[in-house]
Amino acid sequence: MSALIIKQINLEFFKLSLRQPIVTATSTIRERTGIVIEVIDQLHNRGLGESSPMAGFGMEPIIYTARSLKRMQRLLIGKAIASLEDIPNLLSLYNLPPAAKHGIELALLNLWASYHQTNLAKLLHSHQRSEVAVNALIGQVSPELAAQKTQQLCELGYKCFKVKVGDPQDLQRVQAVRRTVDEFSKTATTSEINTEIKIRIDANQAWTVVEAIAKLNSFSDLDIEYVEQPVSAQNLTEMAEVCRNVSIAIAADESVKNIQVLEQIIAMQAADIVILKPMVLGGILTAQKIAKIAVGAGLDVVFTTTLDGAIAQKGALQLAAMSEVHRACGVAPTELFVSYDTKINDLLTSTIPVIGGRITVI
Structure with a gap:
């Protein structure tokens, strides 16, 4: 052509x-x-x-x-x-x-x-996965509301929950989510659940090193998949110290802004997992390149967005579909949004159905 x-x-x-x-x-x-x-x-x-x-x-x-x-x-x-x-x-x-x-x-x-x-995934990679596992988000809400929302999302088929922490109720909130997940798993039929339901937490830089170590040790019996950004994104030395002193896997999120920072994270052993946001990194192609470097260095990768509209969400979904990522990604539909003021609002708020905690890539 x-x-x-x-x-x-x-x-x-x-x-x-x-x-x-x-x-x-x-x-x-x-x-x-x-x-x-x-x-x-x-x-x-x-x-x-x-x-x-x-x-x-x-x-x-x-x-x-x-x-x-x-x-x-x-x-x-x-x-x-x-x-x-x-x-x-x-x-x-x-x-x-x-x-x-x-x-x-x-x-x-x-x-x-x-x-x-x-489509974008086939354009950039000849072997595209047909489905991508996604996580559901539980914000800094009361433990009771967190349990209620978790139950609803379990019934919809979600297999991974990201819970916001960093406030006085964070332990109780995560405990409520864990109890709800465990109770659902006990009563669910084989058709409703055939994989373990995972819980990950996101601290958004809320803690000092001492607080992070103490907090994460208090979460140690809740089978947490990983914690995102427990301490300041700017201080990789502190991230590395937390990594050395807790059993929960550490994910760098706000820290990962470019390839140079990723190389520092690898050299300092400051994370076990990196969270890659295409919007932050300057595009799909850069995110794809950084993911390959991270995986080559032995780190796990999770793709997510910055609460973007459906156009960017779909781009991140396509990126996840052409990667070797096995963890659930933060590319679920834009059902969080209710209003808009653009002529092409349908493109920004359209959603792709989540079935069994997975999105079919089209």
């Missing part, structure tokens, strides 16, 4: 409001804002991308995202793409901040996939 030519780039701001605020140890998230990118070629194929920067992950403010994308809107018109490699090569010419780069890269990758009548 001949090269595709970029003929048009459309940008549209959006705001998605959460059904319920998500409370973490460091902030309360009530809405997500961002920009949808639509790129159209000479044959009227189109590719969609999403840029949704989130505070606290080293990403740029939305005003800089917008400024960068408007610059791309001018500079990319008329550019030819003749191979997949042309996309990262083209974007490397511009100094783009992470969320902006993620959005325009995803739009171009989706355009290239549409041009070749395939």
Whole structure:
């Protein structure tokens, strides 16, 4: 096939409001804002991308995202793409901040996939998994509400729960989730559950080293899969110290902002698992590259998002489908959102059904 030519780039701001605020140890998230990118070629194929920067992950403010994308809107018109490699090569010419780069890269990758009548996972990897296991989220709610929500999600088939911790009720909340999971597992039929239900926790940098070690030791009999970011993301020495002193696996989340930091994590043995967010890392291709380095160094990988809209969620899902990741990923549908103010809201709030704790990749 001949090269595709970029003929048009459309940008549209959006705001998605959460059904319920998500409370973490460091902030309360009530809405997500961002920009949808639509790129159209000479044959009227189109590719969609999403840029949704989130505070606290080293990403740029939305005003800089917008400024960068408007610059791309001018500079990319008329550019030819003749191979997949042309996309990262083209974007490397511009100094783009992470969320902006993620959005325009995803739009171009989706355009290239549409041009070749395939999907993103098959475009980037010949062997795509048909399903991806996903986790459900339990926020910083009361133990009673956590148990109620866990029961509902178990009945829907979820096999993995991520529980937010870092507040005075965190131990009681996780205990409530564990009791609910264990009781469900005892009464469930073989058709309802055929794999162990896992619980992971996310501290969002809530603790000091001393607090983290004490807290995690108090969780030791609850069969925790791993804990995300127990201490400051900026201090890998503290992460390594926690790793050496607890039995629960440690996952680096906010710490992982680029390849250089990953290499430091590996050298310092500061984590057992890395959580990779394409929006934070500047795109699907960078996340894929970092995942390969991590796996090669003996670390496990989990892909997730920064509470993104459906366009970015689907991109992360496709990334998980073409990887060797075996743990449940944080790429479940966008049912968290209730309202929006964009003309293409269906694209941002559409969901892919979760069946038995898994999403079918299309």
